[in-house]
Amino acid sequence: MNYIEVTVTASPDYSDILIAELGELGYDIFQETENGFQAYITEDLFAEEAVQELLERYSFAGSFPYEVKAIAKQNWNEEWEKNFEPLLISEKVSVRADFHPKPEGVEYDIIITPKMSFGTGHHETTTLMIENQLTLNHVGKRVLDMGCGTGILAIMAKQLGAENVLAVDIEDWTVENAKENAEYNGCTTLEVRLGDASVLEGEAPFDLILANINRNVLLADMPVYSQLLLPNCPLVLSGFYTEDLPMLQEKAAEQGLTYESMRTKNNWVSAIFRKNGH
Template sequence: MAWLSISIETDCRHAEALADALLEAGALSACIEDADAGTDRETPQFGEPGSVTTPGWERSRVIALLESETDTSALIAACAPIAGLDQTPSFTQETVAEQNWVQLTQSQFDPIRVSERLWIVPSWHQAPDPDAIILVLDPGMAFGTGSHPTTRLCLEWLEQSVTPGISILDYGCGSGILAIAAAKLGASNVLGVDIDLQAVSAATSNAERNAVSARFADSAMDLKGQFDIVVANILSNPLKALAPAICAHVRPGGKLALSGILAEQTEELIASYAPYLPLSVADTRDGWVCLAGIKSKA
């Protein structure tokens, strides 16, 4: 079986309405992309909550998937006025052949070597080094597959910092990758919390798959206790707002690591945490920063 993929260029004022109209008219799927993606005019749209004030791209591209027998010209002519367009926009189309979509998706995710002894391996791959510490993790609903620089920074910091028997709190655990890594590196009391219940569920499943003893819970619960290590890989705005709460869970003499921080946000984050715990730059990668520090015993 084959399908038709159509691509229509429009602007941010009409793109969403056009995508909705195509779906209402029977399109199997519809998405909006930056028509200038891959050029020097590409415009980023993703950042921290509240940072995008005018969502959408001035030159947008609506891409829709249709049944193969669809009269594309008639469909677009019917949807254009519904979307508020005065004229029927031009479009291109191509045939999408039947494929093994699962196999195609899996082929895009290869094992990731974090360090000499730490690998992240999707479940459909063999471990490249069976003697290494293997984190079995598939792409899914929760953030944290190991490919993002912030996750790599935290994993590398954990590898250097975790010692057998310590306790660790992963604040904003996502997929659970950091908590699972800590458990495999020897931590014995591992807790991950997240505001997203899907993340909690995904992290629990990932811990079971990796045969590690790590607990995961809703961060809205009454979280108590202090830990030898606290790690938080989220975004700078929530990191700033949560500074007192996060630092309260670091035991005196314990360590804290933060990531999800852009290089230009470094000084602001350090200042936000200064009343509770001194931080400095532990490492950087691709414009992202990992901050770390030790809580005073006084």
């Protein structure tokens, strides 16, 4: 299926707001530009009227010019390769494409070919999630990665010593891409599954759950995360803004999860919660 690229001209102050709003409309991939950002949505979900209505709601802040372009799935690599640069996270984790040389002196090296999937590490939420992962014990653990995108967090979990990793995403092409990336990184035992939280029914509990999705999905799936998490084990969330944190803290508390800490970058948040118990 083809994708629609919407290029929006906006100041940094309003880019984050508009990205969050477009996320609610089904746009699932975003890329910053010098003058704003690009948002991507599958052709079947695209409605230009919805984009116009959204931008008009923020007309009080000025004009937000935009352009629309169709992008064939097979051309996606060409699009991201134009701007994809290798990344170093916390001076420990290298995230690169296979055409970049491996840097010297890093502890962890992840090769990502994102294709149509979200999660190269360049978005704040992915970086924050990895920074939080580096603080948690993965050795011998059973880990769940919800909304896995490229599979970068699941691959990070394996490199940090996780014994059993399950990655889940709702898009078939994302699942395909995550499997490919797992193979690139030698994660032959990493399982990637198509679906939402409903495909977890009957699963054994996890020692660690990672979920980098969006606020509404996190709120809706919090009971599932709590049910599948072993006592005293961490849940790491991202995909939301600082102003959304109290809402997530309240929902987590209702499900027996205690808030521990958070990291922020450009108003994006990754927070760690822990399952109550003994």
